[in-house]
Amino acid sequence: MSKTINFGIDLGTSNSLIAKFDKGIVEVFKNPNGFKETLPSVVGFRNDRILIGDTARTYLQRDPQSVISRFKRKMGTSETFKIKSLGTSKSPVELSAYVLKELKNFSHSGDQFDSAVITIPASFDTVQSNATKEAGLKAGFNTVVLLQEPIAASLAYANKEKGIDLKNSQWLVYDLGGGTFDVALVRILEGELTVVDHEGDNFLGGTDFDAMIVENIVVPELEKRGNFSNFLAEMKSESGKYNKLWHTLLLHAEGAKVELSNKTSSEIDLGTISDLVDDDGNTIDSIVTVTRSEFEEIVKDAVESTIDMMKRILTRNSLQSSDLEFILMVGGSSYIPYVRKRVEEVMGISVNTSIDPTNAIVIGASYFAGTKEKSLEAEPAKPTNSKLKVRVSYNKSSQEVEETFSAKIEGDIEGLQYRISSEDGAFDSGLKKLSARIVEDLPLREGAFNLFSFKIIDLQGNVVPVDFETIQIAQGRYSVAGQMLPEDISLVKDDLAAKDTRLEGLFTKNSILPSRTKKTVEVGKTVVQGSSDGIHIMVVEGPADRHSSTNKPIGVLNITGEKVSKDLIKGTDIDLTFEMSESRDLTVSAFVNGTGQEFSQVFTPKERTVSAQMLASEVLMLENKVQTEIEDALENGNRQVADDLSKVLRGVQDLIVNAGEISEDDVTDKKYQVEDQKRKLAQNVFELTSGKRLDQAKANYLDTKSEIQEIVRDSGNDRERHIVAEILAREHTFINSKSPEKIQAATEELDSVRWHILMRTPEFLKGMFTHLSDRRASMNDQIQATQLIENGKRAIENDDIEALQQINSRLWDLMPATDKASDEMRAYTGIL
Amino acid sequence: MIQQPGVPKWVLGVLNNLYDIEKKIDSHGDNSNIKRNVDRIREIFQDEKIFYENPLGQKFTETRTDLDATITGEGAEDLYVVEVIKPIVRVGNQNYSVVVQKGIVVVQSKENGSEKEAVNV
Numbered sequence: 002m003s004k005t006i007n008f009g010i011d012l013g014t015s016n017s018l019i020a021k022f023d024k025g026i027v028e029v030f031k032n033p034n035g036f037k038e039t040l041p042s043v044v045g046f047r048n049d050r051i052l053i054g055d056t057a058r059t060y061l062q063r064d065p066q067s068v069i070s071r072f073k074r075k076m077g078t079s080e081t082f083k084i085k086s087l088g089t090s091k092s093p094v095e096l097s098a099y100v101l102k103e104l105k106n107f108s109h110s111g112d113q114f115d116s117a118v119i120t121i122p123a124s125f126d127t128v129q130s131n132a133t134k135e136a137g138l139k140a141g142f143n144t145v146v147l148l149q150e151p152i153a154a155s156l157a158y159a160n161k162e163k164g165i166d167l168k169n170s171q172w173l174v175y176d177l178g179g180g181t182f183d184v185a186l187v188r189i190l191e192g193e194l195t196v197v198d199h200e201g202d203n204f205l206g207g208t209d210f211d212a213m214i215v216e217n218i219v220v221p222e223l224e225k226r227g228n229f230s231n232f233l234a235e236m237k238s239e240s241g242k243y244n245k246l247w248h249t250l251l252l253h254a255e256g257a258k259v260e261l262s263n264k265t266s267s268e269i270d271l272g273t274i275s276d277l278v279d280d281d282g283n284t285i286d287s288i289v290t291v292t293r294s295e296f297e298e299i300v301k302d303a304v305e306s307t308i309d310m311m312k313r314i315l316t317r318n319s320l321q322s323s324d325l326e327f328i329l330m331v332g333g334s335s336y337i338p339y340v341r342k343r344v345e346e347v348m349g350i351s352v353n354t355s356i357d358p359t360n361a362i363v364i365g366a367s368y369f370a371g372t373k374e375k376s377l378e379a380e381p382a383k384p385t386n387s388k389l390k391v392r393v394s395y396n397k398s399s400q401e402v403e404e405t406f407s408a409k410i411e412g413d414i415e416g417l418q419y420r421i422s423s424e425d426g427a428f429d430s431g432l433k434k435l436s437a438r439i440v441e442d443l444p445l446r447e448g449a450f451n452l453f454s455f456k457i458i459d460l461q462g463n464v465v466p467v468d469f470e471t472i473q474i475a476q477g478r479y480s481v482a483g484q485m486l487p488e489d490i491s492l493v494k495d496d497l498a499a500k501d502t503r504l505e506g507l508f509t510k511n512s513i514l515p516s517r518t519k520k521t522v523e524v525g526k527t528v529v530q531g532s533s534d535g536i537h538i539m540v541v542e543g544p545a546d547r548h549s550s551t552n553k554p555i556g557v558l559n560i561t562g563e564k565v566s567k568d569l570i571k572g573t574d575i576d577l578t579f580e581m582s583e584s585r586d587l588t589v590s591a592f593v594n595g596t597g598q599e600f601s602q603v604f605t606p607k608e609r610t611v612s613a614q615m616l617a618s619e620v621l622m623l624e625n626k627v628q629t630e631i632e633d634a635l636e637n638g639n640r641q642v643a644d645d646l647s648k649v650l651r652g653v654q655d656l657i658v659n660a661g662e663i664s665e666d667d668v669t670d671k672k673y674q675v676e677d678q679k680r681k682l683a684q685n686v687f688e689l690t691s692g693k694r695l696d697q698a699k700a701n702y703l704d705t706k707s708e709i710q711e712i713v714r715d716s717g718n719d720r721e722r723h724i725v726a727e728i729l730a731r732e733h734t735f736i737n738s739k740s741p742e743k744i745q746a747a748t749e750e751l752d753s754v755r756w757h758i759l760m761r762t763p764e765f766l767k768g769m770f771t772h773l774s775d776r777r778a779s780m781n782d783q784i785q786a787t788q789l790i791e792n793g794k795r796a797i798e799n800d801d802i803e804a805l806q807q808i809n810s811r812l813w814d815l816m817p818a819t820d821k822a823s824d825e826m827r828a829y830t831g832i833l
Numbered sequence: 834m835i836q837q838p839g840v841p842k843w844v845l846g847v848l849n850n851l852y853d854i855e856k857k858i859d860s861h862g863d864n865s866n867i868k869r870n871v872d873r874i875r876e877i878f879q880d881e882k883i884f885y886e887n888p889l890g891q892k893f894t895e896t897r898t899d900l901d902a903t904i905t906g907e908g909a910e911d912l913y914v915v916e917v918i919k920p921i922v923r924v925g926n927q928n929y930s931v932v933v934q935k936g937i938v939v940v941q942s943k944e945n946g947s948e949k950e951a952v953n954v
Contacts (some may be wrong), residue, residue, distance in 0.1 A: 034898040036933070047895050059902045063909035109903075245905040245915055248939045252903065252918045273853045275860060275889075275916060286861055304902050405923075425923070426932035427899035444896075450929050519876055576873065719839040 006119040006146060006373045009366025010104060011153070012097060012133065014203070015180040017042050018363040019104040021112065022371030029360045030107035034422070034429055037359055040107070043070040044099045046086045050431035051418075053103040056598075071180075072096040074203060076136075079127035094136045101140035102462030114462075118370040120153045120362050121823050123185040123199040141461025144375050150176065151185035151624050153365030154331045157356050160368045169198070170326040173311060175352075176362075177340060178332035180206040182307055186314050198318055200310035204702045207258070207334040210300050214254035214291060215247070217299045219269060222289045228277030242514045249274055249494035257291050262336045266292045297339040304340055308347050327353040361448070388412050391458065391469045398475045399445060406453075406472055407440045416460045421472070424452040432458065445476040477513070489545035491552065491583065492538070493830050495525050501622075502829050504552065506545040507579050517580045523833040524595075528569040535561030536831030537615060538577060538589055540604070546742035550623055550683035554676065556604030557612050558589045566596045575832065613663040613672050618829060620660045620679055623686070624653045630690050642689055649685050656682070694741035702736065702748045709751045716758050724754055766805045767797055773812040780815040789815075840883065840933045845922060848885050848934075849901045851875060852920045883933075885920040893940040910944035915941045 007338070009027075011018045016039040020029040029038045032054065043059030045068035052060075052068075060068045066085035067725050072093040075082075081090035105114050121133050130147050137145030151174035159167060171188040185199040220233055229235070236247035253269045260267040271277055272286040279285060315322065328344055328351075335341065335358045345352045356364070389412035396404055406421070417435040421443065422428060430441055435457060445451045453472040457465040491504035507518050528534050543552030560569070573595035580588040590601040627650045634643040656678055663672045706729070713725045728750055735743040759765040770793050780786040789812050796804040855871050878884060893902055893912040899921050904912065914936075922934035 036935075045895070050895065054894055055901060056898065060895065060909055063904045239907045245939055245941060248903040248905045249916050249918065252937060252939070256918075270853065270857075272857045272861060275856070284860075422898075425899075425925075425930060427921075428896050429898045430896055446930075448927050452929075519872075521873060521876070576869070650919060719844075720841075723839070 004374055006116045006118055006144065006375055008112075008114060009148075009153070009363050010117050010119045010137075011150070011363035011366060012073065012100065012121075012136075012364075013178070014071055015042060015178060015206070016040065017100050017104060018076070018360055019107050020363045020367040021108070022367040025371075027364050027367040027371075029162070029363060030104075030109070032107055033109070034426055040103060042073065042097075042100050043068060044072075044091075044096050046084045047068070048086075050433050051099065052431040056429070069096055070825045071203075077126065077132040087472050094132050094139060097133065097136035098139035101136060101142070104459075105140070105462050107522050111159050113346075114142060116146075116375050117142050117561065118148050118366045118373060118673055120148050120150045120366050122183060122201070123149050123196040124183070124201060125149075135503075135553045136340055139461075141463055142754050146370070146373055148366055148369050149185075149186050149196050150174075150183065150257040150362050151196050151199070153369065154356070155187050155360045155365065156368050157361040157365035158329055158353065164260050167326065168192075171320075171324065172326040172353075173314070173328045174331060175307070175311070175328050175335060175344060176331040177307060177334040178206050179208055179334070180204070181208060182310075182332075184307065184310050184314065186318060186320075198314045201312055202310070205303060205306070206332075207255075208517055209303065210296075210334065210337075211254040213299045213303075214257060214296065215250045218291050218295055219250055219254065223271075223285065226287055227283055227285050229279050238635050240758050246274070246277065256295070258337075260295050261291065261293050262338060264293075264717055266290055276525050295340070300339065301343075304343050307340075308344060311344075311348060322349045325350055327351050329353045329356070331356070331358045371746070389414070389417075389465065389467050391457075391467045392454075392752070393469055393472070395443075395472060395474065397473060400477065401445065402447065402476075403444050404474055405440060406443050406468075407438065408455075409438050410435060410457075411437075417465065418458045420458060421453050422456075428453070443472070443474070443829060444782060445474060447660060448477040450475050459476070466806070477700075488542045490540060490542055490579075490587070491545045491549070492520060492522075492540055492577070492579075493549045494522065494832050495829050497525070497833065501626075502549045504545050504547070504549050507540065508581060509545070515580070515582050517578070520577045521594065522575050522577060524569055524571055524573045524575060524833040525831050528560075528564050528565065528831070530565055530568050531710065532562030535559050535564075536575075537612070537829075538575075538591055538832065539830055540579070540587060540589060546740050546746070548555070548683065548687055550619060551687055551690045555587055556589065556602065558591060558600060558602045559612070560591060560593065560600055564598075564600070565593065566598060569593065570595055574824070578614065580767070591830065595774055613660070615829075616663070616672055616676055616679070616778065617657075617660040620653060620656050621673070622829070623679060623683055624650070624657060627653055627686055630686065633693070634690075637693070639693075645689050646686065649689070652678070652682050678781050691739065691741060695739065695744070697742035698744035698748065699736065702744050702751075704746050705751045705755065709755045712755055712758050712762075716762050717754070721754050721758060725751065760806065761802070763802050764799075764804075766789050766809060768807050770797070770805060770812075773809060775818070776816065779817055780812070780821075781817060782815055786812065786815050840922070840924060842884065844878075845934050848878065848883070848922055849919050852885055852887070852917075856917075871919055876941045882930075883922065883924050885931075885934075886936075886949050887917055887936060888914045888936050889917050890914060893938070898935070899932045900938050901940050902938075902940045904941070905939050906941045911943040912940040913943055914938045 007022045009020050009022070018029060020027050030042055031038055032064040034055070041053045041058040043057040043061055044053040045060050045064070047060060047064065047067055057068050057071070061070055064580070068084070069082045069091070075093040076097065078093070081092050081098065083090050094815050117137060119133055119137050121130055125133070133147060134145045147229060154174050154176070159165070167189055169189060171186060174187055176183040181201065181203050182205040183199065183201040186197040188195055188197050207626040216233065223229065224232060232243065235241035236243040238244060257267040257269055269289045269291065277285045297821065303543070328348060329339060330352050341352050341354060389410055391408055391410055393406070393408040395406040414435045414437065418432045419435045419439060420432055421441055425446070428444055443451070443453060451474045455470055455472055457467055459465055480574065487510065489506055489510050490508040491506050492503050494505055496503040505520065507520070508516050510832045512735065524536055528536060537557050539557045540550035540555045541549055541556050552675060575590040575594065587604045588601065589604070590599060592599045627646055631643050631646045631650065633648060656675055659671070659675050663675065707727055713721050717725070728747055735747050738744070774790050774793070777786050777790060789808050793808040796808060851871060851874055851892055854867070858868050858871065875884070888900060891914050893900060900914070905915070916939035917936060919934065919937040921932060921936040923930040924933050925931055
């Protein structure tokens, strides 16, 4: 266990953050419910739950008697907050402890929290500081070290810009957040960072700027475009008819404000607001443009007031601006370019924006924590060992959208709480008092596996170990109300690279009917209008990981030259919709983007549709395949397999004759018989060759796996690492299967990640460039190729990887068609 | 809580704008048949295992953590989503998915506003 404190906490008035120092690096933890680093410092007590953070903030204005914020300003006073729903009061220390305990929950690596550095405003006196310390102890920290916020921000800066010498210098820390403003003069005295003076305003920040945008820019514009009487009052009043619009516009204004930090104007699109009608019932659909200069004009007075505070500090300390090293900008609202510009302009010295203003304080606190040793008595806060027995009861599968979870708890439950949260981030029960019997309604996502974590928590916020942790409920599964699909249903597509066809799954086995799916395919060859040539949307039933010839055809929708209103150009997209009813009628609809036509056909399971022409070409393809496999088996010395395949070949050749004799309008059963025989023979081929394909697939997979592990470790991003880890985690499900197709599918997934990474790796791109340059002689346009190669060399010299990427891609286009062989493939379905 | 997969900011930006287009088509008509293209783009993302949901009309309670809600009107009980600024974005498939962007919504007590049908996309 580390001897240093390592954890830093910014316990803010509006928002709080937690970070950890580990081997020289600070990680700011994210809220597991919401992807932000910040936790609103708001605590709510509603319906026997304790809510902390975003959800509590939602109820802040509407339920102020049960939801408390800004309690930091009352730290160290005897004032308490009456909580209507509890019938008791809570002190600022108790409320702060809730926030601190919730921050512990941000850790994703099971950290033991025994000590922390907690920041306090420069204005906090001894009593307020002690109160903060007490909150930390109440939250289960054994050692709490306090650090002033401006010092923390300065430490974040000093650790970032290590080469800068700040000895004998002084600077201002300007902290403009969401709801408060603070400015402090920081000086290095005898090697120690000290806050010399400070000023502040507890009601000035970014949220005020959002309201200013709505009131001063958006509302006047709306009044010009529609008839609204007593508009602003109707918006601001809880019972006003435009109150919803007020909140909607505030959210849009916040977005515009953020955008104005990077752009000179931003638009609020009123067209995206539902039911925006004026008093006369006219819909307002227009765009309000907010320019940066308009925004600057409306926030000017507020910004000036912050500058006045800085000037007062300088005057009080008999300083000139020139005596300062810089002004360090902290707090989310210091992103606003006008704030930076105006402060610099008036104060006449440079503003320092080199640290992230939103998390600088917590980062600084963590750096400090990384150097601060724990006190000797600091022991890890031991979780209560209550020897609890938990007996749970709930349905593991459900057809409902909500399921009741209940549990009986035996043991000493005094002072304990519990919490249930969904693993997908959509549900959190909040903290609830643990009783001998608990009941909670859990919302379920339809058609999904719903996972919830169940935790029992002691007074210090530590998790009490119990032998039950996860609640798992499958919604919509094992239904008997719906018809289950007995086999996979797939679409047959051409696979030019393999000179074969492949299956794309539409509905998986055991899907509950009715079901519907959509696919977009590409036309693989040009079909001339009026010709009998065409494309075939062919749907088959059987294992989706096998070859199409082993599946039963269900239906084919033919779109021929005779049916299209103009030529169907190669590359055109076709939107396909497949609907399967409970009685397994399949409706295939195709919307041809090039012609704007829609084709549709219903196939019923009673009427199997077999096209004589397609059957004939399928049998020919099978013959080719068997011949190739025989040659391959002989080459590899598999005499027995070759002999067995030769028998199959004779059967296929007999079928060729039979298939050739069937006309398209044949009314006998012959085509169905031929189709059945073909499928059985194809099945034989696949079984005879599965050993070879299995070995090949495994070898390919293992090669790709070892390669990708190295690549993703060296150059992959989080998402890519996550994908690879996920595939490797389910390796046992395919590697030991008898299906080469399953292994191949996993290999392709890994390969796709590999390519993604390689295509941005400089060394690979350079190698690819060399390879392409070597093949210049065979390229289609020599002049262009020469020019591109010259440009490529320059890009390498200048280390311009982006340019090299583009050059490679253009050189690739100049390569002669490498897939010439694929032209020899009989375009089978005509879709890719 | 499992670790959330990282989704590039630009992907969320594209999806939020796609949602806005869809909302505008619903409110102001679709003379140029743009809906088809919107559906296609959405399906392309869905194939990449990222999709969004419109919570308009859904019930809001204090246990929902997939929404960032602002309450409008009087009352704070029996709340429903009446305006969606940003949709909920999830990563995964039908069987299992996780929230990667909370929906930004305005909610209102049922007694105040009219209840709307839930819309799922």
